[in-house]
Amino acid sequence: MSLLDYFKTSKASSASLAKERLQILVAHERSSRNEPSYLPQLQKELLEVIRKYVNVEQDAISVTFEQSDTQETLELNIVLPENQTNTSQHNNPSER
Amino acid sequence: MARIIVVTSGKGGVGKTTTSAAIAMGLAKKGHKTAVIDFDVGLRNLDLIMGCERRVVYDFVNVINGEASLNQALIRDKNCNLLYILPASQTRDKDALSQEGVGKILDELKKDFKYIVCDSPAGIEKGAHLAMYFADDAFIVTNPEVSSVRDSDRMLGILSSKSRRAEQNEEPIKEFLLLSRYSPDRVKLGEMLSVDDVQEILSLHLLGVIPESKSVLTASNSGIPVILDEKSDAGQAYADIVARYLGEDRPHRFIDEKKGLFGKLFGSK
Numbered sequence: 012m013s014l015l016d017y018f019k020t021s022k023a024s025s026a027s028l029a030k031e032r033l034q035i036l037v038a039h040e041r042s043s044r045n046e047p048s049y050l051p052q053l054q055k056e057l058l059e060v061i062r063k064y065v066n067v068e069q070d071a072i073s074v075t076f077e078q079s080d081t082q083e084t085l086e087l088n089i090v091l092p093e094n095q096t097n098t099s100q101h102n103n104p105s106e107r
Numbered sequence: 108m109a110r111i112i113v114v115t116s117g118k119g120g121v122g123k124t125t126t127s128a129a130i131a132m133g134l135a136k137k138g139h140k141t142a143v144i145d146f147d148v149g150l151r152n153l154d155l156i157m158g159c160e161r162r163v164v165y166d167f168v169n170v171i172n173g174e175a176s177l178n179q180a181l182i183r184d185k186n187c188n189l190l191y192i193l194p195a196s197q198t199r200d201k202d203a204l205s206q207e208g209v210g211k212i213l214d215e216l217k218k219d220f221k222y223i224v225c226d227s228p229a230g231i232e233k234g235a236h237l238a239m240y241f242a243d244d245a246f247i248v249t250n251p252e253v254s255s256v257r258d259s260d261r262m263l264g265i266l267s268s269k270s271r272r273a274e275q276n277e278e279p280i281k282e283f284l285l286l287s288r289y290s291p292d293r294v295k296l297g298e299m300l301s302v303d304d305v306q307e308i309l310s311l312h313l314l315g316v317i318p319e320s321k322s323v324l325t326a327s328n329s330g331i332p333v334i335l336d337e338k339s340d341a342g343q344a345y346a347d348i349v350a351r352y353l354g355e356d357r358p359h360r361f362i363d364e365k366k367g368l369f370g371k372l373f374g375s376k
Contacts, residue, residue: 024296024297024298025297025298026294026297026298026299026300026301026304027297029252029253029300029304030300030304030307030308032253033253033256033257033300033308034307034308036257037256037257037260037308037309040257040260040261040264041260041264044264044268
């Protein structure tokens with residue numbers, strides 16, 4: 012590295028910012044690429060069912076799909092409101 | 108055995124048509140009978156870049172509809188007699204192309220041509236889908252810029268799931284990165300994503316870097332594929348790309364900035 016480079020790299024460049032943003036974005040979009048297409052609908056219907064019993068927010072439920080060589084995992088995570096029950100979080104991973 | 112190459116990017120304006128024209132000409136100049144097809148129905152432009160816009164009589168859609176034969180629609184290039192152009196139609200009917208129709212034309216072309224270059228439209232609509240559906244190889248044209256890199260990654264996902272090879276569980280499409288409009292000076296200043304950055308994000312095999320060059324506009328102004336401008340940096344970059352695709356081992360150029368005396372004295376390399 013020359014003396015000149017030292018001065019140039021002293022503050023974070025916009026290119027490195029671009030790279031960082033892209034890496035996060037691309038990783039996220041790739042992970043959702045292999046998801047089954049029924050996932051959003053499943054999430055919506057589950058939310059409706061849960062709301063019959065507990066008043067939860069729209070974003071209180073998350074459905075994630077993970078795929079490895081040997082198995083596919085569907086993870087369902089529902090955050091219940093604190094005042095309604097003594098278990099604040101209910102975790103229910105189910106495998107297909 | 109004929110090979111079908113799709114030139115795609117997702118994003119518009121990154122240089123798909125410039126690239127299609129250049130590599131089709133490059134392959135033909137190397138002695139391979141080549142056809143280049145414009146899939147941008149409604150917005151055809153390959154004819155302009157190839158300089159044959161006044162010789163278009165029949166187009167891709169005419170052939171699909173049986174209104175003209177393939178031989179009637181194919182235009183022989185004025186600079187190279189091994190190169191043929193199949194122009195897109197200017198119809199506004201979005202459903203003018205059908206998978207069956209495109210498949211039939213490609214099968215017919217495969218009997219006679221060594222390489223078939225499919226110039227994809229921007230976006231992920233039907234034209235873009237059909238341009239890549241039958242491909243054996245994909246040239247992903249990307250600019251060192253966030254939206255282009257993101258769209259390229261999106262196209263990679265589509266290539267690996269919605270193509271004929273993917274659907275029939277055949278060997279996947281071979282994907283190559285062509286990084287265009289590259290400015291080594293700006294990369295050095297930290298203003299532009301570098302080749303390494305883009306490769307790291309997309310993890311693609313780099314076929315070549317095409318520098319930002321005035322010669323690209325000059326070439327399109329005159330309707331001559333830039334690869335024929337052998338003195339230009341972009342022309343040489345495309346010549347390298349064609350040679351590498353055909354299996355020649357050529358070192359990458361145009362990645363480092365041109366150095367003046369100052370740079371030579373104080374530069375790191």
